[in-house]
Amino acid sequence: CRIRQYHFDVVLKNETKLCATKTIVTVNSKFPGPTLYAREDDNVLVRVTNHVQYNVTIHWHGVRQLRTCWSDGPAYITQCPIQPGQNFLYNFTLTGQRGTLLWHAHISWLRSTMYGAIVILPKKGVPYPFPKPDKEKVIILGEWWKADTEAVVNQATQTGLPPNISDAHTINGHTGPVPSCSSDDAYTLHVETGKIYLLRVVNAAVNDELFFKIAYHNLIVVEVDAAYTKPFKTDTLFLGPGQTTTALLKADQGTGKYLIAISPFMDTIVAVDNVTGTGYISYNRNLAFTPTTMVSIPAVNATPVTSTFSNSLRSLNSKDYPANVPLTVDYSLLFTIGVGINPCATCFNGSRAVADINNVSFVMPTTALLQAHYYGINGVFTDDFPGKPLMPFDYTKAPLSNLQTTNGTKVYRLAYNSTVQLVIQGNSIIAPDSHPTHLHGCNFFVVGRGIGNFDPEKDPLEFNLVDPVERNTVSVPTAGWTAIRFRVDNPGVWFFHCHLEVHTTWGLKMAFLVEDGKGPNESIEPPPSDLPMC
Ligand code: C2O
Numbered sequence: 001c002r003i004r005q006y007h008f009d010v011v012l013k014n015e016t017k018l019c020a021t022k023t024i025v026t027v028n029s030k031f032p033g034p035t036l037y038a039r040e041d042d043n044v045l046v047r048v049t050n051h052v053q054y055n056v057t058i059h060w061h062g063v064r065q066l067r068t069c070w071s072d073g074p075a076y077i078t079q080c081p082i083q084p085g086q087n088f089l090y091n092f093t094l095t096g097q098r099g100t101l102l103w104h105a106h107i108s109w110l111r112s113t114m115y116g117a118i119v120i121l122p123k124k125g126v127p128y129p130f131p132k133p134d135k136e137k138v139i140i141l142g143e144w145w146k147a148d149t150e151a152v153v154n155q156a157t158q159t160g161l162p163p164n165i166s167d168a169h170t171i172n173g174h175t176g177p178v179p180s181c182s183s184d185d186a187y188t189l190h191v192e193t194g195k196i197y198l199l200r201v202v203n204a205a206v207n208d209e210l211f212f213k214i215a216y217h218n219l220i221v222v223e224v225d226a227a228y229t230k231p232f233k234t235d236t237l238f239l240g241p242g243q244t245t246t247a248l249l250k251a252d253q254g255t256g257k258y259l260i261a262i263s264p265f266m267d268t269i270v271a272v273d274n275v276t277g278t279g280y281i282s283y284n285r286n287l288a289f290t291p292t293t294m295v296s297i298p299a300v301n302a303t304p305v306t307s308t309f310s311n312s313l314r315s316l317n318s319k320d321y322p323a324n325v326p327l328t329v330d331y332s333l334l335f336t337i338g339v340g341i342n343p344c345a346t347c348f349n350g351s352r353a354v355a356d357i358n359n360v361s362f363v364m365p366t367t368a369l370l371q372a373h374y375y376g377i378n379g380v381f382t383d384d385f386p387g388k389p390l391m392p393f394d395y396t397k398a399p400l401s402n403l404q405t406t407n408g409t410k411v412y413r414l415a416y417n418s419t420v421q422l423v424i425q426g427n428s429i430i431a432p433d434s435h436p437t438h439l440h441g442c443n444f445f446v447v448g449r450g451i452g453n454f455d456p457e458k459d460p461l462e463f464n465l466v467d468p469v470e471r472n473t474v475s476v477p478t479a480g481w482t483a484i485r486f487r488v489d490n491p492g493v494w495f496f497h498c499h500l501e502v503h504t505t506w507g508l509k510m511a512f513l514v515e516d517g518k519g520p521n522e523s524i525e526p527p528p529s530d531l532p533m534c
Contacts, residue, residue, distance in 0.1 A: 001041040019181040024113040033116030040098040055081030059106035062472040069492025075107035080534035099226030100200040100244040112149040115204040133198035140202040142170040160352025169277030176278030187279035191251040203239035208264040212237040215258040215295035219247035225471035228316035238309040240436025242473040242499040267301040313469035326419035340429035356405040361507030370493040385410035395427040416516030425481040432479035441494035444486035451480040491523035
């Protein structure tokens with residue numbers, strides 16, 4: 001294996017979209033940011049230098065970070081931010097991982113413009129477990145606000161109101177044609193008839209789960225979140241923010257241009273940016289603009305499309321890539337997640353939107369949890385995060401008794417190398433909502449999924465413990481639940497949160513503290529000497 005070195009310079013850039021120019025925070029003046037290429041087992045070194053007036057951190061979403069928790073990136077969880085003028089070297093190894101992931105800023109809402117793909121190729125000489133593609137392409141989906149996104153989140157936090165929705169969806173940074181603007185700002189993928197393309201599709205959006213579709217073409221899904229799947233054919237991909245899907249596209253049409261469309265999924269009565277992002281695949285380089293062939297886009301509330309897609313995902317579970325699903329469980333946890341309203345004297349309506357896990361709304365500390373853990377600094381967090389809801393109730397209804405949340409910076413302790421079953425139950429304190437939830441530091445197997453209340457007697461009998469899909473981010477269905485299992489083979493402090501940034505901001509987050517009993521100083525590598533201080 002090799003060492004791969006990257007320099008990420010965090011700089012401002014003017015970017016024009018939707019007929020207006022604004023200044024955005026970028027890596028290396030690129031939007032989207034640079035793609036990080038490596039092979040399985042390579043050591044990656046990224047020197048991040050902060051040239052802007054904001055504090056920054058970068059998270060390598062889905063990278064396991066075995067014993068290198070210091071390089072994980074979530075601000076105030078594993079590290080203090082890199083302050084203006086400072087730099088920090090992220091140093092990690094891609095142990096046993098291959099496929100597509102993403103990196104993004106992990107502080108405030110800077111990830112709206114600071115994101116890029118991570119492509120992990122198999123080890124030299126090791127083939128893909130699917131037909132070799134002729135070409136590979138990264139397709140990274142995002143959201144665009146006309147306003148400055150830091151202003152959007154700050155205003156929401158102050159008023160207690162939901163933040164403004166985005167103004168467009170983007171494909172590799174392009175919105176698609178904007179009727180009132182003269183330029184055709186569309187991403188185009190040029191293809192040749194008969195060739196096979198491997199599309200590495202990444203959802204880097206801030207607040208929207210997305211459908212992805214190409215007119216008149218099917219896709220064969222082969223990998224999600226850097227874990228191989230049993231191949232399956234579909235005309236629509238469904239990705240929550242933080243999720244990746246790698247799929248084969250056979251260019252099996254003759255000539256012309258075909259629309260690529262990305263559109264949001266939201267099966268609840270919440271305002272959503274309903275603007276379809278469009279691009280093209282084009283069969284003829286030299287042809288001037290030709291009329292495009294339309295695509296039928298799933299409705300914004302097309303729940304069945306999301307269920308079909310989620311239920312089709314299975315681990316490859318081959319001899320070379322077995323699915324090591326934990327068959328026994330050391331910790332059986334139930335987390336309810338949702339959005340509610342708390343009183344707030346200084347807010348616009350006397351109340352503010354909050355989000356919680358087991359009725360605890362997480363308060364960001366001012367010292368990183370991992371530093372507090374490693375150096376034994378008291379008073380930064382408590383370890384009394386509840387492993388079960390405090391007040392069990394019918395999660396499909398909203399009784400007043402469970403409306404309120406408490407605030408806290410609480411972690412849940414797990415013993416190193418133990419196994420966890422975690423049922424994530426969506427509640428309906430205000431309205432049921434779909435939540436793409438993400439675990440740092442460990443992949444998990446999605447062993448079950450259902451609508452309504454999780455039944456601890458009946459539902460586990462239906463769990464797939466043979467070939468469940470392995471991933472790092474999973475969509476918990478509206479007014480339903482998802483069950484995951486994982487082995488905690490990675491000591492450190494691992495963030496767990498909804499990957500809709502609006503819900504994270506409101507407190508739908510917590511952290512696991514994984515210890516191996518040897519004390520923090522033996523179980524993880526010592527902190528790097530240039531680790532930023534708060
Ligand atoms: Cu992709 Cu904690 O995030």
